[in-house]
Amino acid sequence: MKVQTKTWITGLILAALSFAPAADAQQKLKTAVADDIFADHPSMDRNATVMPAPDAKPVAPIFSERPIGDASVARLPGGGWILTGTSLRSGARHGVELWTSPDAKKWTRIGPAKISGDGIAPGDVSERYLAPSVTVAGDKLYLAFSDKTGCARVATGRAAQPGGAFKASRCLVEGASDVSLFVDEDGTGYLLWGGGSIAKLAPGFAKLAEAPRFLKPDQSLFAKHPPVGKDWPVRTRVGTRGAAMVRDGEHYVLAASEVTGRMRTATEDLFVAEAPTPYGPFTMRALTVPHAGRGSIVRLDDGKLAAAYNPKCDDGFAMFCEQVGLVPLERAPDGRLRQAASVITEDSAVAARGALITSETMRDPSVALGGDGFYYLVGTLDGYGYHKPDGGVKLWRSSDLKQWDEVGFIWRWEGMGYDFGKNIAELWAPEIMWSARDKTYYLAFSVMEKGVGGKTWLYRSKTGKAEGPYENVTKSYFVKGIDGFPFEDDDGLYFLWGGGNIAKLDAARSGFEGPVRQLVDADGDHVGYEGNGLIKANGVYFLTGAEWHGPLRTHGTYDMMYGTSKNLFGPYTQRRMGAPHGGHGTAFRDKEGRFWYTMFGNDPTAPWRMHFGLVPIDIGDAESIGIPRIDAVRD
Numbered sequence: 150m151k152v153q154t155k156t157w158i159t160g161l162i163l164a165a166l167s168f169a170p171a172a173d174a175q176q177k178l179k180t181a182v183a184d185d186i187f188a189d190h191p192s193m194d195r196n197a198t199v200m201p202a203p204d205a206k207p208v209a210p211i212f213s214e215r216p217i218g219d220a221s222v223a224r225l226p227g228g229g230w231i232l233t234g235t236s237l238r239s240g241a242r243h244g245v246e247l248w249t250s251p252d253a254k255k256w257t258r259i260g261p262a263k264i265s266g267d268g269i270a271p272g273d274v275s276e277r278y279l280a281p282s283v284t285v286a287g288d289k290l291y292l293a294f295s296d297k298t299g300c301a302r303v304a305t306g307r308a309a310q311p312g313g314a315f316k317a318s319r320c321l322v323e324g325a326s327d328v329s330l331f332v333d334e335d336g337t338g339y340l341l342w343g344g345g346s347i348a349k350l351a352p353g354f355a356k357l358a359e360a361p362r363f364l365k366p367d368q369s370l371f372a373k374h375p376p377v378g379k380d381w382p383v384r385t386r387v388g389t390r391g392a393a394m395v396r397d398g399e400h401y402v403l404a405a406s407e408v409t410g411r412m413r414t415a416t417e418d419l420f421v422a423e424a425p426t427p428y429g430p431f432t433m434r435a436l437t438v439p440h441a442g443r444g445s446i447v448r449l450d451d452g453k454l455a456a457a458y459n460p461k462c463d464d465g466f467a468m469f470c471e472q473v474g475l476v477p478l479e480r481a482p483d484g485r486l487r488q489a490a491s492v493i494t495e496d497s498a499v500a501a502r503g504a505l506i507t508s509e510t511m512r513d514p515s516v517a518l519g520g521d522g523f524y525y526l527v528g529t530l531d532g533y534g535y536h537k538p539d540g541g542v543k544l545w546r547s548s549d550l551k552q553w554d555e556v557g558f559i560w561r562w563e564g565m566g567y568d569f570g571k572n573i574a575e576l577w578a579p580e581i582m583w584s585a586r587d588k589t590y591y592l593a594f595s596v597m598e599k600g601v602g603g604k605t606w607l608y609r610s611k612t613g614k615a616e617g618p619y620e621n622v623t624k625s626y627f628v629k630g631i632d633g634f635p636f637e638d639d640d641g642l643y644f645l646w647g648g649g650n651i652a653k654l655d656a657a658r659s660g661f662e663g664p665v666r667q668l669v670d671a672d673g674d675h676v677g678y679e680g681n682g683l684i685k686a687n688g689v690y691f692l693t694g695a696e697w698h699g700p701l702r703t704h705g706t707y708d709m710m711y712g713t714s715k716n717l718f719g720p721y722t723q724r725r726m727g728a729p730h731g732g733h734g735t736a737f738r739d740k741e742g743r744f745w746y747t748m749f750g751n752d753p754t755a756p757w758r759m760h761f762g763l764v765p766i767d768i769g770d771a772e773s774i775g776i777p778r779i780d781a782v783r784d
Contacts, residue, residue: 174628189374190533191702191753192512195483198436198753203503204489208458211253211483212473215240218279219327219391220459220473221445225249226288226308228450232256233283233292234459237471243274245281245292245304250309253475259312262292264304264598266317269296279326282393282445286332290315291354293330293340301325301342303354318355322348327443330354331394331427341425344389344405347427364392364403366422367430380703382407387422387434388438391443394427397454401427402486404456406443411699411754413707413726415463418454418704421486435485436704438476439754440467440494447475454478454486458494460548466729468496493756499730499748504760506545506553513578513632513680514761515735517591520583522740523548525615527579527592528749528761534575534597538562542579542594544616550739550763559617560592560608566625573599578680579616580735582635584642587658587739589613593633593644596626603631605646610657622659632733636683638717645683648675649694651718668692668719676712676724680733683717686744686768690714692721693746695732707732707751711774727774730755736766 189196212220216237223231230250236242244261281294290308292315295301302319308311322328325342332338334654338350340357345364348357365386376384388405395402401421409415419441422431430574437456441462444457458474460467468474477489493500512529519525526545535541541561545553560579579594590610597603604626608619630647635654637643642654644661649668652661670676677694684691692712699705709731712721727746728734734747744766750758766774 173372179680191705192398192749192751192759195481196753197481197758198439198487199494199500199756200481200487200490201493201500201756205491205493207468207493207496208474208476210469210472210474212248212256214248214256214258215228216471217246217473218459218461218471219443220332221280221282221329221393221456222447222457222473222475223285224447225282225285225290225311231283231285231290232310232473233260233281234473235279235281241274243276243278245278245294247283247311256496262304262306262311262315263313263755264292264315264317266302267306267319268298269317271759276369280328280391280443282329284330284332286336291330291332293328295328295342296320297324299324299326300647301328301340303338303340305354321350322346322355322361327391329391329393329445331396332350333396333427341392341394342409343392344386345392345403347392347394362428364429364431366433369430370433372550376703377701378484380700382700383434383703387431388420393445395446395448395454397423399425401425402446402454403431404437404446407440409699409704410535411439411704411727412466412708413698413710414465415461416440416466416699417464419444420704426734435487436753437478438494439487440464440478442467444473446478449475449477456488466495466497468494487684495729495754497729498766499728499764500756502756502762502764504750504757504762506761508555510759511761512749512751512759513733514749515578515580515605516737516745516747516763517581517583517590517735518737518739519615520585520588520613521615523615524550524739525581525590526553526747526761527581529577529579532759534577537569537574537576537596538575542576542592544581548614553761556616559615560594560619564621565606566621566623567604569596569598569622572601575599577603578733580634582637583615584635584637586637586642590615590617590619591635591642591658592617593627593635593646594620595631595633597631602629605631605633606628607633607635607644607658622657632680632734634682643683643717645681647681648678649681649692666718668721670712670719670721670724672723674724676721677710677732682735684736684738684744686738688715690717690721690760691729691736691774692719693734693736694724696724697732702752704754705752706730706754709734709746709748725774728766731764734764744774 185313217234220234246260248256278294284291304315306315335672348361351358388407419438442460462470493533514528544556592608607627650686652665655662680695709728711727
């Protein structure tokens with residue numbers, strides 16, 4: 150994709166562009182919302198990193214000859230492949246190991262490379278080179294590495310003879326790591342290292358031609374929307390290690406990886422930023438390949454780019470570790486590079502599934518098994534919630550958790566007993582619950598009032614049917630705060646809301662009997678800051694909640710966390726990951742005794758966004774929630 154430099158699209162413009170998805174998947178964004186955090190929310194498809202096609206396949210290793218990290222892949226003249234990286238575990242670990250392949254399937258070891266140069270003794274087993282990289286330019290084959298003293302060096306050989314001799318430069322930069330070389334179309338070489346340091350090389354690549362500088366996003370892009378909270382990394386860097394550069398038409402693509410704490414595990418993701426020159430100005434960084442590890446970008450036979458996929462074993466959601474795969478890249482509608490729709494890079498039950506209702510957007514889905522044997526579903530609709538006086542709470546019904554039929558609106562705005570005046574009032578997070586004790590359904594929902602805050606109402610079906618009609622259990626709102634959740638225990642009904650507030654409902658269900666308590670984990674922290682729910686299994690209470698992990702909203706994940714206790718009021722165990730990307734859903738047991746969790750997709754790496762889906766969960770012992778692996782749940 151060739152773009153003239155004068156029409157270069159900056160990251161700020163990219164962030165503002167939108168596209169028109171299919172009518173059945175369009176996500177409405179209102180001009181006036183209750184909270185401007187939704188102005189460019191990660192749950193919108195236009196911000197997605199992951200958009201898998203229905204026939205997407207998990208990324209598979211192309212190289213598994215031996216454990217390897219920091220993989221670097223390049224193309225040889227004639228279409229062959231060459232690969233290097235940090236040798237791990239057993240076997241030779243000195244020098245620079247090289248493998249070649251005619252087809253990226255069958256590999257031949259030709260290393261360690263025969264490197265000579267100042268202070269290098271060929272065959273010296275003490276020469277441990279970490280994260281070497283390989284570059285092919287014309288008839289030359291270059292190896293960039295940091296030697297055992299921490300000096301960045303470039304060794305030059307012939308592309309036609311990968312097993313031949315390499316002549317290493319003197320020390321180019323001291324204290325360097327993750328060294329790579331970029332050679333532009335005019336033959337100019339640039340040394341890169343760390344998370345984004347760069348310096349032009351003199352002809353022959355034997356010394357620097359300029360003082361090093363550090364590459365980061367153009368700071369003017371943050372003038373209107375400065376990053377807040379955990380978003381600060383997006384401003385200061387593209388990544389923390391493995392900086393590498395490729396050219397894609399007139400785009401200079403800077404790639405680097407970073408462990409962000411996304412998904413509450415050591416997820417090392419690949420980020421990129423782009424510029425019209427090797428020095429910038431660079432766009433805001435974009436999360437391009439989740440779980441990729443530190444790797445390189447290479448061009449495929451079809452001319453498109455692909456990223457090396459080489460996760461560490463610390464990443465509990467990687468498809469594999471210490472092997473090498475290739476993830477094809479594609480351009481999103483706004484021009485960003487991201488992983489292609491044909492591939493899945495995350496090993497989880499969530500990554501393997503798809504949305505069940507796509508006719509309209511839905512957030513915060515709630516499913517309950519009713520007294521009539523049907524499953525009932527409600528959720529936040531109309532993008533980020535209906536505005537008063539539009540819409541209301543809509544109901545779906547299913548007999549098998551697969552086919553969902555729309556019942557229609559079961560509640561509208563009339564008779565709430567509260568005057569919003571001229572304020573914007575937005576309907577959020579309805580919850581439906583069947584009470585076997587009361588033989589009827591309860592409906593809780595929240596309204597966020599701009600400039601005032603959130604309140605939650607509690608309604609009850611007057612007919613004992615899920616479709617209602619419903620009546621307010623009191624004369625106005627039930628509690629201040631959002632995310633109400635009715636829960637039935639052996640001794641009565643309880644109401645949970647906010648970040649863990651709970652109290653027992655009185656006999657009339659119009660107020661509380663006893664004190665309001667706070668459910669916390671063993672450290673005194675909330676299990677989820679919003680979207681709490683409860684389920685009881687095997688005499689153990691499972692408290693679930695939603696939490697962001699990693700850089701907040703920008704590249705983080707909105708996950709379901711949980712804690713367990715044998716006492717309703719806790720304390721609960723330290724919060725643990727339950728369902729990745731599954732924040733603000735509800736757990737329930739189906740007619741066969743299996744457990745499920747609802748999900749809508751609220752982050753850029755969720756397999757879908759703002760649509761209702763179900764994730765299987767496995768309560769394998771008394772106090773844990775398990776997530777089946779990807780090969781166990783593919784339909």
